[in-house]
Amino acid sequence: MPAAGAPPGRSALWSHDFRLFFTARTVAMFGDGMVPVALTAGLLGAGRPASSVGYALGAWMGPLAAFVLFGGVLADRFTPRRMMVIADALRLVGASVLAVSFLVVDGGPPLWEVYALSALSGVGAALFQPGVASTVPRIATDVQRANAVLGVSEALMGMAGPAFAGVVAGFWGAGAVFAANAATFGVSGVCLFLLKLRGGSASDVPRGGFFAELAGGWREFKARSWLWGVITIWTVYGLTVLGPATPLTAVLVTEGHGAGTYGALMAVNGAGSVAGGLLALRLRPARPLAAGAFALLGVSVALLSLGLDLPVLALGVGQFAVGAAFAFWLVMWSTTVQTHVPPEALNRLHAYDVAGSLLMLAAGRALAGPVAEAVGAEKVLLVGAGLNVVAVAVLLAVPAIGRLRRI
Known part of the structure; x- marks a missing residue:
């Protein structure tokens, strides 16, 4: 035993x-x-x-x-x-x-x-x-091990x-x-x-009734400051950083280096996701959200390499870093939610998380083109790299998030 x-x-x-x-x-x-x-x-x-x-x-x-x-x-x-x-x-x-x-x-x-x-x-x-x-x-x-194994599998199947x-x-x-x-x-x-x-x-x-349960899920959601705090930050993050990053990365890499290079970089991103999942299999931080937030600094590496128009090798390093960063964060986040939220409310609270994330990601992707045309795609990505660092700093600074301990 x-x-x-x-x-x-x-x-x-x-x-x-x-x-x-x-x-x-x-x-x-x-x-x-x-x-x-x-x-x-x-x-x-x-x-x-x-x-x-x-x-x-x-x-x-x-x-x-x-x-x-x-x-x-x-x-x-x-x-x-x-x-x-x-x-x-x-x-x-x-x-x-x-x-x-x-x-x-x-x-x-x-x-x-x-x-x-x-x-x-x-x-x-x-x-x-x-x-x-x-x-x-x-x-x-x-x-945590289960989430990490599933995350590695998801990354491999994504390729x-x-x-x-x-x-x-x-x-x-x-x-x-x-x-x-x-x-x-x-x-x-x-x-x-x-x-x-x-x-x-x-x-x-x-x-209770259907809508009463929907409202009950919202009350459970509001009752946990670390939960609504992360999702509030994530909605802004999705609109300003994650949403624009996907289409602008595709456009800049394809126009500058060709579709074959873009496909290869996406494969490198998937390899990074596998590495992040394997890392989450080994590391068991006492403060999982803080550790996951710190890992998100890898997103800035990818955005800076694109915004500064660095060589393809540097772009590959950035894509590997962003893949590993997100995979590690997702395992830490999923494990925290699944172990801190009571089972009878977990499905509804996860649904609020998914709904908010999807809407802001979609809005960020839709706005990326017009904003990039107005100020330039490189500037949008460089600003996103800075905002990513700000988001990480806020996640670490909020006591309810950064100090939340593992169960």
Whole structure:
């Protein structure tokens, strides 16, 4: 037996239920990575305008942001496992219909169908996402190690999914990619159906009306200063730093060094994410949010290398640093939320987190282009590097955040 206070061993993590959940998440993340490639290949190959790809991806993100709060309430009422299985079923149907349409319809499906099925997939994601947070502590005895392992897997699948989709689309077309995507949701749904969660069922907790529970989640959210403090900072951070960084990085690298270099840098970013997850497997800081905030200084390395137009090697260092920084922060943040928030409110509180982050990221990406045209993309990134340091300093300076200790 491990000594008192020591983390459980490796074998204790890989229980039957954790293996099922790990398989479900790994396969689903692999499938999610295929979708942008499939939509791009399918729509452009059918002669649709380039803007249709953006609209299709927006049709997915809009319902996710709009319904994720309701997904949190439903997960608390009907168990996260049940909602995740339903979500996978919805996404399996949507991907299957798109697969058939791209394979058999001459010229591809009409745009309204693509947008509608993308929106259906977004609703599925909204039902699925809140349950992830509360499932981990109910199947793993070492929450941080579980989050780190899942984070490493997510990073690897984020690289493998698009690469696989590109090969399949090149040989057999977008319909085959969507067929493979549908299969991943089927595997995920079966694994989650077989999952058994520790703890009481949803019926064990007294429930009010739907909107009363939504309001109850907001009260739980406001009652924890460290929680709403981080998310408040993160909304500003997403609008001013993270949101603009993604599209401006793509534009500057592609225009300055070519699309091949951009793809290679994204692979380096994924490798950094793997390294950050592996680091989170080893380090167990007493103040996880402080350690995660300090790691976010790696974001400034990436933004400075782009804003100063440094050579490709320096850009690679920056992308590795930002990948590792975010992976480490996400493990520290997820573990803190999952161990400090009571299980009966965890799904709803996680939903508030997801909703706020998505809305501000989307707004930041939308505003990046006009602001960059007005003042220059390099200046936007350099200002973002400075604001990133300010955000880290604020996270460390707020006592409720920087001094919050591990459970």
